[in-house]
Amino acid sequence: MARPRRFRRISQEPQIRCFKPERDDIDNLDSIEILIDEFEAIRLRDYHDIQQKRSAEIMGVSQPTFHRILNSARKKIADALINGNPLVIVGRGHLITYECKDCGFEWQHPHKEYEKCPDCASSNIIQVEEEYSSESEEFLLQRRSYGGRGVGAGPPTVCRCPNCGYESPKELAVPCSNTKCPKCETPLCGDD
Structure with missing residues (x-):
C-alpha cells in the first residue's frame, strides 16, 4: 500500500496560471499541466536561487522528494517550450484556509484542523474560505500571498x-x- 502524500507548503500563489504559444493551431494542442508544488519548486530553486536543501525545508518535504518535484517541473516546461504546447498551472487537494485574528498570520492545510495559530499560539483563529475551481472540477492547492487586505493584514x-x-x-x-x-x-x- 502506498504511503499517503505529504502536504507540501506553497508560499506564493501563481499570478498567471496559463501560458500559450502564439500559434494558429493552438486549439488542436494538448496543454501540459504543472502542479502547484512543481511551480513552487521552480519558484524557489530557479527563480529565487535558494539552495535545494533550504528549498525542500521551506516546502516541508525531503531533499530527494524536492529533487523529483523539480525534475518533473523542468521536464514539463522543456516539453512545452520545445513542442509549443500551452502550459497550465493546476493544483490538487482540498485546502482549508485559516487566519489568526491576533497576529494576522494566514495558512492552509488540506487535512488538519487547527485550534491554535502556529505562529503565535493564539486560539483566536477563524476559517476563512475553501477555494474551488469550477473549470477544472477540482479544488486548487493555493496559499494566499501576504499583505493586500488592509492595515495590519498579513504575517x-x-x-x-x-x-x-x-x-x-x-x-x-x-x-x-x-x-x-x-x-x-x-x-x-x-x-x-
Whole structure:
C-alpha cells in the first residue's frame, strides 16, 4: 500500500496560471499541466536561487522528494517550450484556509484542523474560505500571498522574544515560534 502524500507548503500563489504559444493551431494542442508544488519548486530553486536543501525545508518535504518535484517541473516546461504546447498551472487537494485574528498570520492545510495559530499560539483563529475551481472540477492547492487586505493584514515582519526583547526578521513560511532566542532560548513570537 502506498504511503499517503505529504502536504507540501506553497508560499506564493501563481499570478498567471496559463501560458500559450502564439500559434494558429493552438486549439488542436494538448496543454501540459504543472502542479502547484512543481511551480513552487521552480519558484524557489530557479527563480529565487535558494539552495535545494533550504528549498525542500521551506516546502516541508525531503531533499530527494524536492529533487523529483523539480525534475518533473523542468521536464514539463522543456516539453512545452520545445513542442509549443500551452502550459497550465493546476493544483490538487482540498485546502482549508485559516487566519489568526491576533497576529494576522494566514495558512492552509488540506487535512488538519487547527485550534491554535502556529505562529503565535493564539486560539483566536477563524476559517476563512475553501477555494474551488469550477473549470477544472477540482479544488486548487493555493496559499494566499501576504499583505493586500488592509492595515495590519498579513504575517508579522519581525519575530521578538517575549522575555528579553531580542528581535530578528521574520522568515517567509517559517513561524516565529520555530525560532529560539539566541540569548535566552525562548521561542520567539510574531510582532510588528
